[in-house]
Amino acid sequence: QSALTQPASVSGSPGQSITISCTGTSSDVGSYNLVSWYQQHPGKAPKLMIYEDSKRPSGVSNRFSGSKSGNTASLTISGLQAEDEADYYCCSYAGSSTWVFGGGTKLTVL
């Protein structure tokens, strides 16, 4: 499987909104409503932020939202806060009980 495509970096000022895209293929992102998003702070394990394209786990701020259109999924963070600065990874089920991750996006809060 080829990695999903994410922008290497995005940035925004506190209070602003940003969107991170995640582009796959009709064999992964486009075939299943099973994209998840993970936040990773330096030296820490990834943390689940969004699952099944747009659902938020209990305890995750409603400033985080997910969506999908065709082969591209998106993560939007509204009301940016300094603590949101981290790496973000998308992940899609790719069939046959396998998963594929994106290349990761570094979010900088200016």
Add this chain to the structure above:
Amino acid sequence: QVTLKESGPALVKPTQTLTLTCTFSGFSLSTSGMRVSWIRQPPGKALEWLARIDWDDDKFYSTSLKTRLTISKDTSKNQVVLTMTNMDPVDTATYYCARTAVAAYYFDYWGQGTLVTVSS
């Protein structure tokens, strides 16, 4: 609460076999639908899914690495073991184990990760 913790050697030599253990608590791999995966991350690089084992002992592997990987479980010890043969410096990475709950297709709990360096 659910916790997972990886353990294994911090340094292995090229061509050696790596054995990593994931010890977990707060759930049972004998529960129908429960699954545990291994995922790795080279320094400064992206996450890569490696393998998964299910409650019923079904096993699944990354297409690109399947010839080198073996995943197994010891339900009585709440452990999942990953072996990777013929280690190479490009396999230097932090290795994570992560849980996938019943009827889920995402990783809801992760271990802290263990850094494995491959060097002679």
